[in-house]
Amino acid sequence: MTPLGKDIEVGAKRIGDYTNALPLSAAKEDVELRLVGTRCGRGLCLHLAAMGLRPGALIRVVRTHGPGPLIVAMGNTRMALGRGIAHHLFVVPIEDHRDS
Amino acid sequence: MTEKIIVFLAIAAAAAFVGRGIYRRLSGKSPRCSSCSKNCPFREGRLDL
Amino acid sequence: MASTIKIALAGNPNSGKTTIFNAITGARQHVANYAGVTVERKEGYFKKNGADVVVVDLPGTYSLTAYSVEEKVARDFLLDERPDVVVNVVDASNLERNLYLTVQLMELGLPVVIALNMTDVAKSRGVEIDIPRLSALLGIPIVATVGTKSQGVESLVETALAVATGSLVSKPAPIRYGREIEEEIAKILDSFDPAAPLLPQYPSRWLAVKLLEEDSDVVEKLKTLPGADAVLRKAAASIAHLRGVTGDTPEIVLADRRYGFISGACQESVASTVEMRHIMSDKIDVLMTHRVLGIPILLVLMYGVFYAAFYAASAPGEWIGSLLGWLGFQISAILGPGAHGTLTLRSLIVDGVIGGVGSVIVFLPNVMVLFLAIAVLEDSGYMARAAFVMDHLMHKMGLHGKSFIPMIIGFGCSVPAIMSTRIIENRLGRLTTMMVIPLMSCGARLPIYALLIPAFFAPQYRAAALWFIYVFGVLLAIAIARLLRGTVLKGESHPLVMELPPYRFPTVKGLLIHTWERSWLYVKKAGTIILAASVLLWFAANWPAPPADRLAAAASPEEAHTVVLANSLVGRVGRAIEPVIAPLGFDWRAGTALIGATAAKEVFVAQMGIVFGVGESADTLEELRGKMRANYSQASGIAMLLFALIASPCVATVAITRKESGSWKWALLQWGGLTAVGYMMALVAYQVASRL
Structure with a gap:
């Protein structure tokens, strides 16, 4: 069962596969995450994908600013994401995939 | 004269701040969630963590 | 042989594209705008082997969709102008993400050469790239470069020219999207009529792929063509089919397949991709983007920028001032004396041209230092952090972090600030930012404050x-931005999605080019719009001439000047609007000076000097303050401060707003709206303060 509402359309199949998906905005700092789905307008989704934020990408929250934006690491790239968009990116933590 | 203006501004600012608080309370806006509330997936039990 | 070879330079933001561009073309650059949009079009020229080469630096983009103006501009250029070769600058330390754009360039069917840039950074991070292998997989020549050290640039130019002239082949490998999608592409291709191609300048396979992606720009273009209905219907059917089969929209699947192609190529050619968890940049960011310290650090840096701009650069400004004074004196000596403030050639040149344009040029050293400091912050990578730190606050105004950068520049001068709103992708956000920028107290308003506050x-x-007047401007900007975003400029605000480039030392060459470009635009503005406005205002302040007997009765040249101004068009208008501005605590003299301030804000001080007959030199400033104290109450003074801050942005601001927003509507709304708000604020302030 997925805890997500009905209004998730784009990438719904992927998100639905995970029971422990949570919005990026709720993720803790310094935990390895896998992006499993995005819920946003088509233009924005494609733009995010072009920047590398696409389902399957491995990311990590470097810093969150309370109710403000957050910084995400993806490989060697650092990206600033507004809180609003972070609500719409869904991730699963990769607990057994931490490098030592 | 300048002192009077400073006192006036201080009172006006305090009144505006209190007024904003009352307005928020009355209009039912949560004091914590403000601008982003519309998109918040945590709202109305949409996402229970 | 006098053929011209056209090279297009494409690449991601922060890939070092600009550094490569500067290394290739040196100082022979030309900046213009793409027709109809305010995206900078940078061109550079050089000669090689008898051929003229023009290099066009396309805006930095992550892909070629129609998401932002930049992407659309880059794409339209590639499709419509068909460059002889595209040089794609790729950040080697960030290969997969950068190759996404490469793949899209390959799909356009243009000859591509990759400049594999920042190979030194990649090597230091343990990334080993087998260049011949990658080149073979992509079907594209690759040249390794280090832009910051100009390494490999020579060889890059040779390779690009060889491809452009056909002596070297660049045949991009075809991208295959898998059976299901290829079938649909084939179906759409079948529905094209080969005898009458719909958009002949576009490669047909590319067109088919864009139709599957529901690319808004392509669909809009097709809709206007007769006979496109069948094609669009076919595409809609294919999209529905693919949605059913894959459970995702085709554009996401296509993006996925492109990344699949890229990771396949990378797996075969990149030796090790160790992810460094704590690169140097992160360590700096611990401090710079600190939850608590981030904003104080930003404020300290900004203070440093303004300190440099206003104090370190004030001496050269004074030199320019004295030079202009000397020039005026010499011209007066050549053209003969003649009374101050009459319609003579001498007065036109000395009072109109030198007085008007000079008042802008005097600020040139300050503006140049400001631009240099801003270029340092930009090129080092700090500006993106500033936008990050300010995002939450700006979000409350209905804007996002990036709007903060133009607003900061606005403390220097509104003109470059409004130009720099180009970094904001969203049109609504950009317009809102433009509208409120004049509320940031610019350098030209400082002389007004310096006159009024001590008085x-x-x-x-x-x-x-x-301090209060500066802060009040910022608070008012926040309030007005929120108001605009809720009314005329209503709409979803763009979310902040911004790459934070690693910190790096700016190159001297890059800084100089940056500073020069912007300063030149400022000078150009002074030479055109401000020159015209100054001459017009000079005329209005001297015409019609007063009766000769009144002029003769004047005891001193200063008094004569006052008589001329009082009788002139400006003086008459000042008198005519007196009933309107009386509730603000202003008389016709203040009104006259405020009209003058429309040409350039600091003209207010000079005009005040003239109407009170004290001349305009620094020694007479205290005398002028004394006369103002005698004529106006403190309440009037406060109203004047507020009016100077808010109302009637200067002519240059209006002109640049019109240019950048693309219509008079926004420029006039800005002028009218701010004047109305300024009037209201001054009215309330005067009425309240005079009763306290």
């Missing part, structure tokens, strides 16, 4: 009053 405030309150 009406006791010494112990002066610093606080200056």
